[in-house]
Amino acid sequence: MSDKREKSGRSSSAVRPRDLKLLTDTVERERSTLMALFHVIQAVNSSLDLEEVLSLVIDYIIQLTQAERGFLMLLNQVGELEFKVARNVDQETIEGASFDISRTIVQGVVRQGRSVVTTNAQEDPRFSARESVVSFQLRSILCVPLRVKDQVTGVIYVDNRYKSGIFGDRHRDLLTAFANQAAVAIENARLFTETQRRAKQLAAALARQEELDRLKSEFIRNTSHELRTPLAIIQGYAELLEHGELGELSPEQRQPVSAITARARELNKLLDDFATILEVGEQDWPSEPVDLAVVVRVVAADYQADAQKAGLTLSTEIPPDLPLVQGNPSHLQRMVDNLLSNALKFTPSGGCVWLRLGVQGINVCLEVSDTGIGISPDQFERIFERFYQVDGSPTRRYGGTGLGLALVKEVVEAHGGWVTVESELGEGSLFRVLLPCVP
Numbered sequence: 001m002s003d004k005r006e007k008s009g010r011s012s013s014a015v016r017p018r019d020l021k022l023l024t025d026t027v028e029r030e031r032s033t034l035m036a037l038f039h040v041i042q043a044v045n046s047s048l049d050l051e052e053v054l055s056l057v058i059d060y061i062i063q064l065t066q067a068e069r070g071f072l073m074l075l076n077q078v079g080e081l082e083f084k085v086a087r088n089v090d091q092e093t094i095e096g097a098s099f100d101i102s103r104t105i106v107q108g109v110v111r112q113g114r115s116v117v118t119t120n121a122q123e124d125p126r127f128s129a130r131e132s133v134v135s136f137q138l139r140s141i142l143c144v145p146l147r148v149k150d151q152v153t154g155v156i157y158v159d160n161r162y163k164s165g166i167f168g169d170r171h172r173d174l175l176t177a178f179a180n181q182a183a184v185a186i187e188n189a190r191l192f193t194e195t196q197r198r199a200k201q202l203a204a205a206l207a208r209q210e211e212l213d214r215l216k217s218e219f220i221r222n223t224s225h226e227l228r229t230p231l232a233i234i235q236g237y238a239e240l241l242e243h244g245e246l247g248e249l250s251p252e253q254r255q256p257v258s259a260i261t262a263r264a265r266e267l268n269k270l271l272d273d274f275a276t277i278l279e280v281g282e283q284d285w286p287s288e289p290v291d292l293a294v295v296v297r298v299v300a301a302d303y304q305a306d307a308q309k310a311g312l313t314l315s316t317e318i319p320p321d322l323p324l325v326q327g328n329p330s331h332l333q334r335m336v337d338n339l340l341s342n343a344l345k346f347t348p349s350g351g352c353v354w355l356r357l358g359v360q361g362i363n364v365c366l367e368v369s370d371t372g373i374g375i376s377p378d379q380f381e382r383i384f385e386r387f388y389q390v391d392g393s394p395t396r397r398y399g400g401t402g403l404g405l406a407l408v409k410e411v412v413e414a415h416g417g418w419v420t421v422e423s424e425l426g427e428g429s430l431f432r433v434l435l436p437c438v439p
């Protein structure tokens with residue numbers, strides 16, 4: 001029985017050698033197509049050069065489909081299709097005049113996101129006599145969408161103007177599978193190119209910004225240098241006059257002369273600020289153990305008369321035996337001076353300003369607080385930027401250059417410390433500086 005079945009089975013399913021050869025050839029063809037597809041996908045995925053990826057993709061497709069021409073179009077930012085590569089069977093780039101493709105098919109594929117294959121476009125009932133398919137004498141056309149995350153990003157279009165029936169469903173399916181891989185590689189290359197372009201733009205902007213900063217610093221340095229000598233002469237003579245060393249002043253002369261000395265002193269401080277901010281940036285300044293108590297006392301004494309004139313109470317709280325900090329006394333003095341002059345400037349008459357020193361862990365802590373106009377929290381970061389003023393308009397109420405707090409931050413950080421601010425609009429502000437003690 002089994003013997004019989006074996007015999008009959010053999011006779012009914014016997015494959016003729018010719019069919020076997022055909023089958024083997026088909027399998028071999030499929031195998032080499034898939035191998036080629038695998039290799040090109042590998043090549044495409046290993047490059048981030050957009051031009052190279054696009055050329056690889058289109059040349060492989062022409063080879064795969066035996067098409068006469070191939071085009072790859074990508075949707076731009078405004079949703080229009082742009083030709084990216086146009087190649088012929090000899091891997092030559094096609095020039096603009098030969099871009100006579102079926103727009104109807106391309107637009108349809110973009111809209112519907114589905115591949116289209118037509119074996120003889122001239123007789124295809126889907127295209128009317130008005131279509132470019134007919135007027136351009138196009139015959140075989142295969143068009144597949146490029147898709148990234150369900151979004152059509154472009155199309156691949158291949159055609160043959162002379163032969164009909166050269167593309168079949170097998171080509172369409174192969175090309176669709178390949179297009180899905182290629183679309184991701186193209187998108188990656190596109191993003192990489194875009195990122196590189198942006199990085200170059202940013203580097204150029206940064207270089208421009210650095211150059212501007214350098215020019216600004218140079219301008220400040222040169223201007224300060226030019227102003228220093230005449231200002232010293234003005235201040236010197238004004239002080240001689242004020243102290244009666246060039247003859248007794250009349251009561252009417254006294255007030256204007258002391259106004260000149262006061263303003264000259266202010267201008268000198270401004271030049272000191274410029275010099276300090278330039279010097280701390282260079283990190284090549286002399287340093288020694290500094291007693292902040294002395295610095296605070298000197299600065300407070302300097303402003304006591306001004307505070308009284310402005311109707312403000314200026315108090316200091318300085319504990320005995322404060323540890324020293326390592327630093328530059330004149331830089332630290334400019335730092336305290338700026339915090340205090342701000343507190344006095346932004347506090348209306350009748351208010352109070354405090355200078356407090358203390359120890360916090362391994363740091364000396366300086367607090368400068370006031371009952372002034374306060375600062376909105378969204379300005380906390382910006383007020384420490386060079387030249388920034390909350391109100392920088394020409395009609396602003398308070399004078400200044402916008403360099404004070406930048407100087408404070410830069411001096412404090414150059415000394416290994418940090419500065420923070422707490423404030424509420426209309427309630428007042430507190431600036432806290434922490435500087436490491438000398439061990």
Ligand code: ADP
Nearest residue numbers: 342343346374383389390400401402403404405
């Ligand atoms: P300015 O020369 O304008 O004082 P600063 O850099 O010293 O420049 O300060 C920047 C801005 O921070 C000021 O314009 C002001 O708006 C705000 N500010 C600084 N200190 C105080 C304060 N104690 N109270 C209120 N606002 C302040």
